[in-house]
Amino acid sequence: MTVKILLLGNTGQVGWELNRTLLTLGELKALDYPQVNMANAENIRLLVRETQPNLIVNATAYTNVDKAESESELAMAINATSVSILAEEARRLGAALIHYSTDYVFDGRKGTSYNEDDAPSPLSVYGATKLAGEQAIKDIGGAYLTFRTSWVYSLRRPSFVTKVLEWARQHKTLRIVDDQISSPTWARTLAEATAQVIAQGRDDPVGYLQEKHGLYHLTDRGSCSRYEWARAIIELDPQKEEQAVKEILPAKSDEFPTSAQRPLNSAMNCGHFIKTFSPSLPAWKQTLALAMNESR
Template sequence: MKILLTGVTGQVGWELQRTLMTIGEVIAVGRNINNPNLQMDLAQIDTISRTIKEIKPDLIINPAAYTAVDKAETEPELAMKINAIAPGAIAEAAKEIGAAMIHYSTDYVFDGKKNTAYTELDEPNPQNIYGKTKLAGEQAIASVGVPYLILRTSWVYSLRGKNFLLTMLRLAQEREEIKVVDDQIGAPTWSRIIAEATAQIVAQAPGNISDFLANRGGLYHLTASGKTSWYGFAKAIFELDEKKSDRKLQRLTPITSQEYPTPASRPAYSLLDSQQLSQSFGLILPDWERCLALLLGR
């Protein structure tokens, strides 16, 4: 299987490049690649179809995205281009060459007004530009008619890039007190779990991946099990982190969302129900605390 992979410098893309190696030939494309045949910038839509038709992959996996939630409020056009228009263009090019597509979306497509986990049947109602552009990307892919798999995930973290985990570890060395929101609920999800689940799904294809996703694909939720708040996540990070002697941090203080205003509104409750993924593909998603402990070496 020939797999075209975007976003390889990102948290999920970096893990995917490694987990997919045993499944097929992984061809990484992006903005900063020297080979002109592998240059694909999601902000430059004309590069998408050309690159895909040049490589002719069997499967396109697209973890690349505009993920700066607050910055998106002031860059809505760029966020829409990368998160919605580009995935639609990828889907169209994939359909032309007979390829399938896997794409990633977010819990922020929901408004957070439920008090139980969101399922794939719940009506999206994003409250910020980032969520609106990610939902538009989902809709663009689905409208093309290409065999696809869209995986919604949440609160992604790793030891790479920019994420909540790395921010907390950095602030613990700089500040005596950190205040963290305690009234937003979700499921922190390690990027490696997302990549491994994706690879296991792809590996289940008995033959042609397009036929497999035409029959078994669609929209699924994929997050670690369990739930917590951002404060609970931060507390767990500091309890599991072995480098306690390096910290300046003395106090971790829970606060409300009103006490920490941000340009983009966040859903108060964005827990995703991943049962459909488990039932369709036989995947058991581990608890978020267990994943965090593995990542931090405990």
Template sequence: MRLMVTGCRGQVGWELTRSLAVLGEVIACDRNEADLTHPASLKAVVDRIRPDVIVNAAAYTMVDKAEDEEALAVTINAEAVRALAQASRDVGALFVHYSTEYVFDGMKSGAYVETDAPNPINAYGRSKLTGEQAVADAAGDWLVFRTSWVYAARGKNFLRTMLRLASERETLRVVADQVGAPTSARMIAELTAHAIRQAMGERASGRFESGLFHLTASGSTTWRGFASRIVDAARALLPPDAVATRAIEAIATSEYPTPARRQANSVLDNGKFERRFGLRRAPWDESMQRVLEEIVEQGGTRTF
């Protein structure tokens, strides 16, 4: 099996290059090989590689900056996705794409299911929703996974930011009125590999159905709850002088204004994913512990 991964230097893309290796030959493409800012160039890349599976882990993810760069976000998150999905269809490949909880407005009282009506409240969410629709419109074989609050052992993300701040400040102030499921890129990649294995078996036997699925860690917390668990775990793993934080104050979203509006509720129901693929999703804090241990093992705690 030949698997093409776009965005291989990103958080999810990097993890995919590890997790997908058990399935076959992985062709890892960064921006130099597959530039999503130029959608018209992507068909030639796919035609040259002729993969059995394309996993698109490339995306414009700067939520706040997208308010001023919506056209660029749409180019990368929608127009390029359309080009990849169509090219995937034309070579008979399975197309796997990632979307986000930002397609919802966050007003629902419970967890969102796939059939809930999207209503993005910022430019980033609008661009990702348009990308979802582009994949479906291409009418090939596809899987779209919506995830949330993604972090990893590398790159810029909430976990690494909290580790850096915890080494510098005695008190942190973190938003406590937004709820979601912190989801590690490592878990996303591992579950994606299992899902692809099953999907390719279904395709071979004529049983495959394209679909949209929610894919996050199990459980939920607030940003403050996430920060507290990060600091507690770091304190247990690191030397005493590595963690300066002694208090984490809860603040409201209104006290931390951002250019892009944020949802109060980002929790996604994963029942459809579990029924289709029969895979266990680790609790968010269990996944976080694994990632933090990986960072410590790599000696990366001084480089945030």
């Protein structure tokens, strides 16, 4: 059977990579705004009914963590209401749904890495809307996988990595917080892991996802502080000669007030994903080196 895959959001960091990794797995229809408007749940319902996919991969999201504090209705519509429609329509069609969520569902106070069964307690509107999306999918049930990930970056859209490269060219001294800890995750890791999981279902990916359905933590391996991440970015920059930066100093989150509060330690344990689907995940510094060398 040829699997009809509907990819929503093919220009985002993860969506762009998925557009490539899903290509050979079936008949791929990749759409983005304005054909897909996740702010309009009825538009989403119609789209799924017209397309009749076997598998929906949702790479759309309202991801502006600070702006979400003042746009909570829009963030909720995109991250939760329309996501619940996707889950409902997938269930109705007998299709599978793959969705992504965030470490920001946690408050970061656990002290060790988070497991899937740890209680979420988001500190921000963004985290609360993503949690509502996850819970709607779980409540509706069916053949779904939700991959909770963290600190996603790519070099083709603004991300922490591109910002650090820019700051390193503009300033002699950088001050970066060392009290926020998580796992930097290359968008490509997520897209490749997603494709690998679908491919494991061979000619019945929907049945396979039904069997394996649930919530999984999925990030690049290892964790670090934003300060350590920034040092690695500057170290691995293939065009160091353009840098103006001479020193990188550690700072604390409360020195840089933002509208949204972020968890301090939201590293996640990916053991459940590894045990179920994969022998291992790539180390965050290795993927960072690959991502940075590829971009130049």
